[in-house]
Structures are given as structure tokens and as C-alpha cells.
Amino acid sequence: MTMTHYMELLATNQPWNLLLFMAVPVILAETLAITELAVLFRHDAVGPVRTVNRWSAILAGGYFAIVFATLMVTAAIPLTLAGGWRGPIDVIAVGFYLFGIVPLGGVALLELGIIGRDRSEHERMKLHVAFVALFLLTAHVAMIAGMLDPTLIAGDAMAADQGPHPTH
Template sequence: MAMTHYMELLAVNQPWNLILFMAIPVILAETVAITELFILFNRQCSGLLRKINKVASIVGGVYFLGVFVYLMNAAVIPLTMSGQWRGPADVIAVGFYLSGIIPLLGMALLDLKLIGKQRDEEAKLKLHATFVAIFLVVAHVAMIFGMLDPTLLMSSPSSQAMPPHSMH
């Protein structure tokens, strides 16, 4: 079975690519998500959980910025220029994975006080939680499409026509 570039990236150079491109970003993002729930539930804008949340948010955003820049230069641009994408599922998986930069960097910038300066604490909490939710959605879409056989979403006239004997 063929695999998407997303899955191939995680499968080669074991265990390092899995750690660098999946484990580190996901552990940091899940740390933010879990601590975010407690912060939102208790409305705690200070304390140990908020510090863990803030550190994981900033480190996650900065780290994923490095991943984003690296993969754009090492994979996305070369694959696009050479026409080596393996179909729509491949593009969707990689595209959604890399779009994680938007919420991850957004959280980091918010926690570094580079955006949202005019917002009160409640509005900052809501924006931060929105970034967490966006990340969870894009990461899961990337994983789902990344696990597909990339040829599954490709259309070809021969695969769409039903053979006459199958109509019985």
C-alpha cells in the first residue's frame, strides 16, 4: 500500500522523525490543552498550571515554527516544484499538519504578549482556548488523511466504472 508523505516522514529514520515531528509538538500541544481545561474551569489566570500552560504554549509555537520552516524548504517546495504529490489525501495531510503553525504560533504570540494586548484576561482566555481548539481540529484532520492510502481519493476513469459482472 502506498503512503502519504506525512506518514512516510513519521515512518522513516525511526524513532527520530516520529519524536521530532509528532511526539514533541503533540506532547506540548496536549499539555496546553489539558492545562487549558483546568484554567478555564477554575478561571485561574495565575499559578503553576498557568505557568506550565504558558511555557508549553511558547515552546510549542516556537518549536513548530522551526518544523514549519524546515518542512516547507525540505519537502513542500521540492514536492510541489517536481510534481511528486501522491494525490489529494497527501496534500490535505501535509497541508493540515503544517497549518498547525497558525494556532500554535498564535498561542505563543499571545503568551509572549505580542498580540492581544488590548484584550482583558477573559478575552485572552477565550482566544487562547480557540487556538487550542483549532490546533486539535487541524492535527486530527492531518492524522486522518495522513493514514489514508493516498491513491484512495484519486479519480481515474477505470476505477469509477463498475464491471458488468458486478451488477448481478
């Protein structure tokens, strides 16, 4: 079975790639999601849970911006230019993973007051929740697609041995 580039990235350079590209972003995002629920149920705009929520949002967005830039330059763009994708499933897995910058970056920008300044506290909270939900959705699509054999849907098994392998 051929692996998606997403899964290959996580499997290569063990345990570092798994930690850097999966564990750190997921721990930050899960901390954000869990504290988000606590803030919503307690209607607590202040306090230690809100502080953890705020900082996990800022750190997740900043960290994932670095991950996004790194993977665009070392993987996505070179794979696209070299025709090295292993089929639509491969593109979906990597694409949805990289799309995580939109919700994580958005929630960080919201917390930093760069976006949403003109909205009420309730509207900012709704946007905050929407960003967290969107990240959970995109991350799970990336993980599920990443675990599939990329050649299942019109993939080219030969592409597995072509193009750059920036994850090594």
C-alpha cells in the same frame, strides 16, 4: 498501499522523525490542552498550572515554527515544484499538519504579548481556547488523512516513486 508523505516522514529514520515531528509537538500541545482545561475550570490566571500552560504554549509555538520552516524548505516546496504529491489526500495530510503553525504560533504570540495586548483578559482567554481547539482539529485531520492511502481520491500511484524524498 502507498503512504502519504506525512506518514512516510514519521516512518522514516525511526525513531527520530517520529519523536521530532510527532511526539514533541503532540506532547507540548496536549500539555497545553490539558492545562487549558484546568485554567478554565479553576478560573486560575496564576499558579503552577497557569505557568505550565503558558510555557507549553510558548514552547509549542516556537518548536512548531522550526518544524514548519524545516518541512516547507525540505518537503512541501520541493514536492510542489517537482509535482511529487501523491494526490489530494497527500496534500490534505501535509497541509493540515503544516497549518498547525497558525494556532500554535498564535497561542505563543498571545502568551508573549505580541498579539492581543489590546484585549481584555477574558477576550485573550477566549482567543487562547480558540487557538488550542483549532490546533486539535487540524492535527487530527492531518493524522486521519495521513493514515489513508493517498491514491484513494484521484491520486496518482506513480507519483509515489517520483519527486524528491526529503524525509529520508
